[in-house]
Amino acid sequence: MRFTSRTRFVAVGAVAALAALTACGAPGGGDKAEAGPAVDDVAAWGEATGTVQFWDTNSTPELKAKWAELIDRFEEANPDITVEYLGIPNSSYLEKVDNALASGEVPDVLLIGNDVAGFIARDAFEKIDGPFSESLEASTDPVQVATERENAPDGGLYKAPLSAISDVIWYRTDWVEAAGLEQPTSYDEFYELTEKMTAADEGRFGFAFRGGPGSMPPMFSMAYGMAGIGEFFTEDGQSTFDDPAVVAGLERYVSLFDSVSAPADLTNDYTKIVAAFGGGSAWSMHHNLGSYQDHLRNLGGENVMGVQSFPDADGVSTVTSPGISGLSILKDADNKAAGWKFVEFMATEGNSDWSEAIGQVPANLEAQKAPWVAESQPLEAVVALTENPDTQYLRLPTYLPEYGSILKTEMEPDFQGILQGTMTAQEFATKYADRFEASLADYEEFVQK
Numbered sequence: 001m002r003f004t005s006r007t008r009f010v011a012v013g014a015v016a017a018l019a020a021l022t023a024c025g026a027p028g029g030g031d032k033a034e035a036g037p038a039v040d041d042v043a044a045w046g047e048a049t050g051t052v053q054f055w056d057t058n059s060t061p062e063l064k065a066k067w068a069e070l071i072d073r074f075e076e077a078n079p080d081i082t083v084e085y086l087g088i089p090n091s092s093y094l095e096k097v098d099n100a101l102a103s104g105e106v107p108d109v110l111l112i113g114n115d116v117a118g119f120i121a122r123d124a125f126e127k128i129d130g131p132f133s134e135s136l137e138a139s140t141d142p143v144q145v146a147t148e149r150e151n152a153p154d155g156g157l158y159k160a161p162l163s164a165i166s167d168v169i170w171y172r173t174d175w176v177e178a179a180g181l182e183q184p185t186s187y188d189e190f191y192e193l194t195e196k197m198t199a200a201d202e203g204r205f206g207f208a209f210r211g212g213p214g215s216m217p218p219m220f221s222m223a224y225g226m227a228g229i230g231e232f233f234t235e236d237g238q239s240t241f242d243d244p245a246v247v248a249g250l251e252r253y254v255s256l257f258d259s260v261s262a263p264a265d266l267t268n269d270y271t272k273i274v275a276a277f278g279g280g281s282a283w284s285m286h287h288n289l290g291s292y293q294d295h296l297r298n299l300g301g302e303n304v305m306g307v308q309s310f311p312d313a314d315g316v317s318t319v320t321s322p323g324i325s326g327l328s329i330l331k332d333a334d335n336k337a338a339g340w341k342f343v344e345f346m347a348t349e350g351n352s353d354w355s356e357a358i359g360q361v362p363a364n365l366e367a368q369k370a371p372w373v374a375e376s377q378p379l380e381a382v383v384a385l386t387e388n389p390d391t392q393y394l395r396l397p398t399y400l401p402e403y404g405s406i407l408k409t410e411m412e413p414d415f416q417g418i419l420q421g422t423m424t425a426q427e428f429a430t431k432y433a434d435r436f437e438a439s440l441a442d443y444e445e446f447v448q449k
Contacts, residue, residue: 059087292359
């Protein structure tokens with residue numbers, strides 16, 4: 001098998017455009033391995049009663065409150081089921097889940113994003129093709145479902161999609177207007193404004209840089225966005241991460257640190273960049289749609305703009321394909337039947353409220369028609385890109401089982417080295433282009449076996 005990540009979106013109508021948010025190139029150009037056995041009947045899991053252990057792997061105080069509200073609604077509708085919630089910050093959840101898998105003390109339901117392939121490779125999740133086709137497939141965005149299947153070498157479904165999430169550059173429109181300047185329409189203009197908005201002696205900076213946990217998604221998005229390269233692997237399996245254009249984009253992105261950002265940004269995580277942006281000490285930041293509700297609460301929608309990518313001189317925008325957040329049933333779970341009832345609720349009745357709270361595109365087709373979706377400027381901008389034939393989407397190799405661990409345990413520490421001047425961008429890019437190529441070769445061998 002040979003893998004490619006290049007694709008372009010074609011959207012017809014508003015619903016098709018929303019669905020296309022998650023359309024992306026498949027990990028392979030050949031046929032997938034034949035799917036193995038799946039649970040065809042939920043009854044095989046027993047009675048849907050008792051206690052469900054649910055782990056939220058993207059916990060924040062605001063989202064924890066939303067989960068509490070949704071769980072109350074679920075328990076009211078299902079009085080024979082109790083949901084025990086555990087919130088874990090995204091930056092530290094992998095270690096906790098790894099320990100749970102090692103001990104066998106796993107939850108019944110897990111919220112999971114782009115790290116799903118590693119858990120599939122470890123046989124940690126139930127394949128849910130049967131239950132999903134029975135109760136959720138007709139009401140779920142088919143493109144989100146197809147995208148999620150691409151993360152499994154057998155083409156199976158191991159996660160019920162809840163929402164699609166896109167990376168976004170956020171900036172303060174009110175600061176630009178107050179300075180009598182024009183809103184940015186290109187990366188050059190954006191960088192110029194980061195300098196003009198910086199007044200370090202007054203504690204104001206042009207950019208809140210994410211140097212700590214979770215620093216790789218914005219790095220990929222910015223480096224490839226400026227490079228204009230829409231594939232992570234070439235047709236012959238070579239990673240483009242060390243392409244000169246990507247290296248130049250990486251260097252330019254890193255140049256934001258400690259020039260138009262605060263020196264303390266070296267260890268910034270999600271909470272800190274949102275606090276800097278919302279608290280008035282930074283003009284811009286890079287995150288994903290998940291922080292939109294924070295920006296609305298802190299600043300008001302009229303003062304914030306979300307831009308997925310700026311176009312190049314030819315009008316081409318290069319963006320990383322959206323990731324899918326969803327719920328998985330653990331293979332060693334004690335109460336799969338009741339867990340599946342909770343998954344069904346979140347993928348239908350609870351989907352719009354949860355997606356709005358986290359600022360992402362719902363997976364439920366009915367929820368995609370909710371007024372809040374059409375009224376959201378960042379979602380509207382994302383949809384506009386899907387309708388633009390000059391948009392190209394970079395499919396990051398989330399299907400590699402090692403993808404999550406490479407980013408979190410290998411790349412993040414080395415990225416600190418770039419920021420501190422002990423490693424060059426070229427050295428970083430060369431090292432991880434080789435690393436991803438080796439991981440791809442291992443994956444191809446695994447699929448062939």
